[in-house]
Amino acid sequence: MRKISIFLLSAAIMPLGTAKAQDALYALPSTTITVNVQIRQENFFAGPYAEYAHRLLNMEVRDTDETSSTLVSAELVPTVEADPQAWYSCEADNAALLSLSAQGLVSLPSSEQSRRPAWRFLPQLKADYSDIGLTSPSKEVTRIEYKTVKTDTSEVTIPVEHKILQDKTIEDKAADAAEMILAVRKERHNIASGNTDASFTGEAMGTAIRELDRIEKEYLSLFRGYTTVRTYSASFDVKPSASERVHRYQVFRMTDDGPVADGVTGVPYYLELEPEDLEIPEDQADRRKAKGTPVHYRIPAVCKVRLTQDGRTLLETRIPVYQLGKECSISLNK
Numbered sequence: 001m002r003k004i005s006i007f008l009l010s011a012a013i014m015p016l017g018t019a020k021a022q023d024a025l026y027a028l029p030s031t032t033i034t035v036n037v038q039i040r041q042e043n044f045f046a047g048p049y050a051e052y053a054h055r056l057l058n059m060e061v062r063d064t065d066e067t068s069s070t071l072v073s074a075e076l077v078p079t080v081e082a083d084p085q086a087w088y089s090c091e092a093d094n095a096a097l098l099s100l101s102a103q104g105l106v107s108l109p110s111s112e113q114s115r116r117p118a119w120r121f122l123p124q125l126k127a128d129y130s131d132i133g134l135t136s137p138s139k140e141v142t143r144i145e146y147k148t149v150k151t152d153t154s155e156v157t158i159p160v161e162h163k164i165l166q167d168k169t170i171e172d173k174a175a176d177a178a179e180m181i182l183a184v185r186k187e188r189h190n191i192a193s194g195n196t197d198a199s200f201t202g203e204a205m206g207t208a209i210r211e212l213d214r215i216e217k218e219y220l221s222l223f224r225g226y227t228t229v230r231t232y233s234a235s236f237d238v239k240p241s242a243s244e245r246v247h248r249y250q251v252f253r254m255t256d257d258g259p260v261a262d263g264v265t266g267v268p269y270y271l272e273l274e275p276e277d278l279e280i281p282e283d284q285a286d287r288r289k290a291k292g293t294p295v296h297y298r299i300p301a302v303c304k305v306r307l308t309q310d311g312r313t314l315l316e317t318r319i320p321v322y323q324l325g326k327e328c329s330i331s332l333n334k
Helices: 048-058 095-105 170-193 202-224 282-289
Strands: 023-045 066-091 137-151 155-169 227-239 248-255 259-260 267-275 293-309 311-331
Touching: 023 248, 023 293, 048 170, 048 202, 066 248, 066 259, 066 293, 095 267, 170 202, 202 282, 202 293, 227 259, 267 311
Parallel strands: none
Antiparallel strands: 023 066, 023 227, 023 311, 137 155, 248 259, 248 267, 267 293, 293 311
């Protein structure tokens, strides 16, 4: 009995329900390439008072939200799993067969059939200006109503003032914020020039000016907006197919909101495989014709694998891919 030294994947033998009791079911291995990427996403949130920036503060600002995403890094991780399209059965009461299974026969438990990859994407960010602004959300409005008053000789209509609280409009709030910014700038100028009743020297002056800078920056963000940057991970699986003549697979498309597995918009990223030639020794052909119980196995094809974008290679490595290799067998004679 010849000993097989090809390593495929260690797994257990599973009985075949429709076969004889002593038969076992196994599947040949296949390779899935997982593309792990790191994404940098930049989100700009326009200020709620952006449309009033030019009139109130003579500033030109961006007035629409924008999102952009870029690829920071990528890695290719091959994993070996059972090929559900390559099932075989064999007699399991042979010691040599059990030894062979430890070296590479692959079984697929039922729990694996229902397993699906879980993609994890970060939730969509939203603008938050809730902590900025010290002015009241309402304002006092004076209304004049006319009331008729009877006198001894006639009736006289007189105006009567009523003061009520009314919610401020967004333009009112913008005016308050602009007034605060101008007041902060004036106070900072007075402190720096010494035009103030209080005496600021040394570190006290520096502390006061830094605090005024902070307040101005906060209020300016209501007009200018602000930007957040975050980095997150995403994963995409590519399973090469032996039936394809050209092994070029779209991994994802990079959109402004980040990578998506499919779609028609965004920049496509591809995984390209170039299998190396795999020659089987001449005596292997005779081995497959021999009589006895055949046990099948695969010799993987070593592939040059490239992650590309717009024809530019971003990452290149060599990976053994089982389903692109050669299927062989050995006969166990009794």
